[in-house]
Amino acid sequence: MNVPPMFAEKKTFLGLSVLSLVILAGGVLLLFWLVWPRLELVGRWATLSVAGLAALFLLTVSGGLFLLFLSAVTERDFLFPRGGKPVTVKVLYPINQMLGFVLGIGKERVGESFVAFNNALVRASRKRLDASRLLVLLPHCLQSSRCRQRVTAGISNCQGCGGCRLAELSALARQAGAAITVATGGTLARRVIADLRPTIILAVACERDLVSGIQDAYPVPVYGILNQRPNGPCRDTTVDMELVARGLSTLLDRPPAWTPAPRP
């Protein structure tokens, strides 16, 4: 069955989130059923009070999740003025990862779907996000393994030979008025974020690093773009420049000013 594009990338995360809600509701009902006889011993008022509290709890959780899903699917801001990032990053992702493990859904698939879900929420809430200090954060594996320039010390060291995507990415970030940096790992990325204090980040990385980056950078919003790995992981990776340009224009709320260069 064909899945509509608005669901396609997020469907794993959405499905697991609905399942966790069903499990939670089942757990609450089971708990209520177990304590019911004792509540009846106390009195009818005790049963009704606990039932009311349980119903209120489930209504609040499912109402919040419904608005979160609606925002992610339609990419409209139903979460104004709060945003659903803390719930997604701190609660839903760990639960979904666990459920995915139990159901035999790969960590990579759950992670990719989480990134797509997170990006949809960033797009939905774009109008109220501050993009005044936009940082483009890149992984070191984007640099050609044959290149000897020390781009981690500063992307200005790139000679722009076109041997990898870094020159184009650097030019694109310059056009967008965004800071750009290449990080060799999570520790360096965290240090860069602490130093530059961006208000929003566009990150390129593999699914695993994007997931941990989105979690580590919280509360700074991260728009994630998966890299492409034609030579296997962590070596001579590349990225779809159109996705980067589109991501930048989304975050900056203006049309992309970029024309593709021949692929290195």
Ligand code: SF4
């Ligand atoms: S564009 Fe050329 S100089 Fe710049 S990092 Fe890539 S290979 Fe090195």
